[in-house]
Amino acid sequence: MNQIQQNRSLRQKVILGIQHTLAMFGATVLVPALTGLNTSITLFCAGVGTLLFHLITKRKVPVFLGSSFAFMAGIMAIIGDSRMGMRIFWKNLPR
Secondary structure, X not given: OOHHHHOOOHHHHHHHHHHHHHXXXXXXXXXXXXXXXXXXXXXXXXXXXXXXXXXXXXXXXXXXXXXXXXXXXXXXXXXXXXXXHOHHHHHHOOO
């Protein structure tokens, strides 16, 4: 364990964890929901990617690999017009 991890109190770790979860949620859940893609697949792939990253780097870098709003323009160019106006889009959103 490095010195930075040892100097953090449990309270600080919890607060940083909540902040990280909120930051992750926006891109990893909202982007697929807005584009009409499957949110479950996005979460699964983000989790598998993160686990592989931690195995390869031997847990030296604390990171979560997820989606990004930077890909929205590319996604929208590939799928064409936004599916947000379609009735099926709203029915498939997780509740």
